[in-house]
Amino acid sequence: MLTKEQLIEYSEDARKTYLDHISIDCVVFGFHEGQMKVLLLKPDDEEKWLLPGGFVQKLEPIEMAANRILKERTGLDKIFLQQFHIFGDPDRAKFHHDLYKDTVPDEENWFAKRFLSIGYYALVDFFGVVPQADQFSELCTWRDLDDMPELLLDHELIFKTALDTLRLQLNYQPIGYNLMPGEFTMPELQKLYETILDKKLDRRNFQRRILGFGILTRAEQPRKGGAHKAPYLYSFDLEKYQNALTEGFKGGW
Amino acid sequence: MLTKEQLIEYSEDARKTYLDHISIDCVVFGFHEGQMKVLLLKPDDEEKWLLPGGFVQKLEPIEMAANRILKERTGLDKIFLQQFHIFGDPDRAKFHHDLYKDTVPDEENWFAKRFLSIGYYALVDFFGVVPQADQFSELCTWRDLDDMPELLLDHELIFKTALDTLRLQLNYQPIGYNLMPGEFTMPELQKLYETILDKKLDRRNFQRRILGFGILTRAEQPRKGGAHKAPYLYSFDLEKYQNALTEGFKGGW
DNA sequence: AACAATGGTGTATAAAGTACACAATTGTAA
DNA sequence: TTACAATTGTGTACTTTATACACCATTGTT
Structure with missing residues (x-):
């Protein structure tokens, strides 16, 4: 156990060394007209697309954060959510960083940070979703699984990992309740x-x-x-x- | 896209709202004399035990952090590591918090925070490991899988989740290279x-x-x-x- | 030399996975 | 009205995989 002095020193050190930023990125799957769909955002002034995401707040349980973020984008409340990986390359926020690097200095730019991102995938009822863009985006919409646009950052990797996880899951779990309507053939x-x-x-x-x-x-x-x-x-x-x-x-x- | 003023305001808000602390907890499995073993730490002045863990540093890739932490505890360098879940209840650091709450006020106490913890499990060569306690612990040693002590915090949950993941993995992946000696029957x-x-x-x-x-x-x-x-x-x-x-x-x- | 303990190999049976055929229903074109 | 294409329901033979169990071989001990 540390003494009081050691603890305070340790804490100051730690504060400088370890602070970090957690975001959540969601791969939202829906199913409509025989096509698997993924919910994507098109940021302003950008060719490439993004997965819906957001930040985990202080003291907010991550599961709750994921639900909150998805509610904002889809309007849905109780969603089948599955955490599948955490992505943590230091330069993964490079996109937002580059976007603003000439505007404000790094010290004042929230995006000039490393973001750890927790990947969730969600299975939702297509008709229950009302896609809603966020403040950075001009568009929030479904895209077909076999017609995916290019994605920004490491969202390509996150998406692929989600799909792999989903496929693996098919081998030992049922699927469909969250994706199919009440009755189906x-x-x-x-x-x-x-x-x-x-x-x-x-x-x-x-x-x-x-x-x-x-x-x-x-x-x-x-x-x-x-x-x-x-x-x-x-x-x-x-x-x-x-x-x-x-x-x-x-x-x- | 945000204007300069909006970005600065957004950044200040974000800094207050979203900062967080990432730790890594490792479930290290070894195999010796027909027994599966787990590497555990016994903290000073405590009955219960802990999994080896540590903090992810700013800008440090999490995979690297996990390797660094395990090197400190085991002496091993290239370890089979598998990330399996992130644990994020706000009160999961309650142990350290309580331990020091009468010593220093929360503002100065690093442990009076929420820690998100990334769970890794490792499969290692039993004989290659030289267990080494950290500054908070009096003991670092192997424990049999069927003779596990009680664990602090949510480490019980982390351990159980690791074991479940390992068991699931047996169904679609080989195992043993990292746990068995070079030749075996x-x-x-x-x-x-x-x-x-x-x-x-x-x-x-x-x-x-x-x-x-x-x-x-x-x-x-x-x-x-x-x-x-x-x-x-x-x-x-x-x-x-x-x-x-x-x-x-x-x-x- | 008989025996217990351990390890190597084979075989019969059951279950699960794969490939394929045929009949039933419904709208449409002749 | 009838033939037909498209779609759906059901069955069956075959292959592969999983499970249960039997027998023999080797080695040290009694």
Whole structure:
């Protein structure tokens, strides 16, 4: 244990040495018309795009910060959020730094700092979102997964890491409750998996596997009205879904 | 884009609102005599124990910080490190805060802050480690996985999360290169898996599965001298091992 | 020389994953 | 009205992987 004097000295040292700045960047996934979408911001006077993000406030739990930030951009309140990595290269804020470096000296420029950024990914209901730009951006909108623009900073890396994590997650957790509408058909759910994985799946094997998870309830009436054979409607059995989320699927060992 | 005045005002606001403190906590796993071990610190004047940790310095990449911190505690240089979560409850530093709260006022006490902590786990060679206590601790030593003492702060949670992550990792990545000596027998490797998973595995099926990964090389001579039948010696084929690390094992989808 | 303890290898069975075929329904074009 | 394309539902054979269990080999001990 330190003495009083040691503690005060240590504290002064530490204050100079260790202060840092935490931001959160979110990869928000939505699903619409058979396409996986990501919510992006287009900053003023810039070609490239950004992930929605913000700063963690003093004493604010990071989970709460992530929810707050996403509420500002999407209007949504209770969002499926998953922390997946922290990114911490010292020069990752270079964009904002460069943008303002001729305007004000570094000492007065908040952006002339290193930002550690916590990466979250979110799975949301496409129709529930009302995209809202922030003060630095002219646009906040959905972009297709297979038509992504170039991203600023290390947001390319953050996005890729999020997608990899999501794909990995498919192997041991159910997915879809947060992305699909209340009722959906099996082919629609399959399309979700196919866009996430970026590959075709066999219709019949997909159906068997998904049903084998035991997390779906089939409605009595199929969906009428469309062309072709009327498909059955399914919904997630929330209790079993939640259980599968915590338990995980197959063991491996 | 902000004007000069807006930027300066924004920066001042931000400085007050967002400054934070980043620490790193490490769960260091070692393997010795058929037992999984974790490196722990016993602070002065405390019953409970701590994980080795430290602070990330300004402008220091976090990966580098983790390596630096572990070098101080273990003497090891190039360590297998895996970031797995960031822990950010506002009151998680309560221990140090309480410890010193009667000694100096909060403004002068570095510990009267919220610390965000990045959790890393490390897999190391047991014999390569020379445990070294820090200035706050009377002891730094290995503890058996099944004989863990109580831990301070949220280190219990950090440890559990690390173990869960490690167990999950077993399902899609090889493990052992960083934990086993250069040459080892199949039963020894099996014991590693068994202690991590905390369950018995079938000898014969384990062997087939591991060999099926194609990452082991069998030495020509078995290990002589011990009692009973002489077991074969294996070593990891580093190239194939690395490849399996990045590729992952089974797909699932 | 018999025995206990440990390690190496094989085989039968069950479960899971893959590939593919056929029937049913619905709107549309002939 | 009928043939057809498109889509969906269901089944079945085959392959691969996982699981359970049996037998033999080696080595030191009794």
